[in-house]
Amino acid sequence: MKFATKLLHAGTAGYGEYGSTTLPICQTTAFKHDTAEEMEAIFTGEKAGFVYSRVNNPTVSAFERRLAELEEGKSAAACSSGMAAISLAVLNIVKSGDEIISGSGIFGGTYSFFGGLYRYGIKTVYPRHSTAECFEKYITDKTRLIFIEAIGNPKLDVPDIVQIAAFAHKYGLPLMVDSTSVTPYLMQAINYGADIVIHSTSKFINGGGNSIGGIIIDSGRFVWEREKYPLFKNFSKFGSFCYMAKLRAEQLKDYGSCMAPLNAYLTNTGLDTLAVRMDRICDNANKLARYLKICDKVQNVNYPGLTDHPDYETAKKQFGGRYGAILTIRVGTKEKAFSFINNLKYVFNAANIGDSKTLVIHPASTIYAADSDEQKVAAGIYDDLVRICVGLEDIDDIQADFGQALNKI
Known part of the structure; x- marks a missing residue:
């Protein structure tokens, strides 16, 4: 079964006893059970079921x-x-005293989260480049996780996941990949060696910008060795479900960060069109990048689909000839960047990616405003840089809007 067909039919069995062809919304807080014994079995994990x-x-x-x-x-x-x-x-995964190795060009929100972990005694280090060679210099006996993004946002570097996965596994470490920017349509990171995959489902998976959400997907392949990962000791009985059993019993239950049924419904509906949307926006982004490359008001265009991008060959290998929706441009000064954004007619100035509409933002004054100059440079952020996430509009109209805005700076 090819991806577009699988997209529409995988995991859709059992949508409801009435033969519903779309996912029903189970908008309830709790679930009743006939006996106390049944409730006990569900709570202890001996039986599958719904409680709350x-x-x-x-x-x-x-x-x-x-x-x-x-x-x-x-x-x-x-x-x-x-x-x-x-x-x-x-x-x-981690506890006080542990360390994380992370790619440097990651999303600002993730960078902020990692920075805040110092309050719990957890240290994160950021090699300048997301390669096994660079990562190796930061390995210690306290390292417990390697984290990368499939395409850095907005640095737009593309790590070689096969290489980094092999490196991580050599040291008995799990590799976590944020695949938000590529979606499973461009790449299934688990097939390249990732152990855990993350998506912000608010973005391309949803596609319509109508609900916030995220998802954690576990490969079930990583062996949580007891001495290095003692937190998993009580969950080893779950075998390949060990990671997820612990997450549901502890983090998901205790922190209360569950997805709402309505958001699951909306995002699941958006998922139906993922293949056709990603084809269109990747094609649009590629054409826009080449158009901007020859604009004299643009000093630099960064897009993995351009042959002069340092990770072009890696991106081509991993993403099957598609390179995502995000690109960045530099226009000389912050003032010019603001002028360009302010003169766009229908491209939205918004703090999001993965919408059906084309979006722009000035990262240095928004998402990364609280970061130091050194941190910004490491993440690929400059005062004159504009991040663009291309949408589903006709490419001629997108190019025309960018062209007229650039001509006014």
């Missing part, structure tokens, strides 16, 4: 199964946001 929507819900569970299958994973847990997914996925 903060822990699991039929609508949310159906969405989780669908994403797990699309990503070739073993199991999944949907969360209230992409940041909730990252937070729970990481906190499920």
Whole structure:
């Protein structure tokens, strides 16, 4: 079964006893059970079932199964946001005294989360480049996790996931990949060696910008060695579901960052059109990048689909000839960047990616405003840089809007 067909039919069995062809919304807080024994069995994990929507819900569970299958994973847990997914996925692994190695060009929200972990005695280090060679210099006996983004946002570097996965596994470490910017349509990171995959489902998976959400997908392949990962000791009986069993019993239940049934429904509906949307926006982004490359008002265009991008060959290999929706441009000064944004007619100035509409933002004054100059440079942020996330509009109209705005700076 090819991806577009799988997209529409995977994980959709059991949508309801009445033969519903779309996912029903189970909008309830709790679930009743006939006996106390049955409730006890569900609470102790001896029997599958639903008790309370903060822990699991039929609508949310159906969405989780669908994403797990699309990503070739073993199991999944949907969360209230992409940041909730990252937070729970990481906190499920590390404890005070542990260290994380992270790519440097990651999303500002993730960078802020990692920075805040020092309050809990957890240290994060950021090699300048997301390569196994650079990562190796930061390995210590306290390292417990390697985290990267499939495409850095907005640095737009593309790590070689096969190489980094092999490196991580050599040291007995799990590799966590934020695949938000590529979606399972461009790449299933688990097939390249990732152990855990994260998505902010608010973005391309939803596609319409109408609900916040995130999801954690576990490959079920990583062996949580007891001495290095003692927190998993009590969950080893769950075998390949060890990671997810711990996450549901502790992080998801205790922090309350569950996805709401309505958001699962909306995002699941958006998922139906993922393949056709990603084809269109990747094509639009590629054409826009080439158009901007020859604009004399633009000093630099950064897009993995351009042959002069340093990671072009890696991107081509991993993403099957598609390079995502995000590109950045530099226009000389902050003032020119603001003027360009202010003169756009229908491209939205918004703090989001993955919408059906084309979006722009000035990262240095917004998402990364609180970071130091050194941190900004490491993340690929400059005062004259504008991040663009291309949408579904006709490419001629997108180019025309960018062209007229650039001509006014």
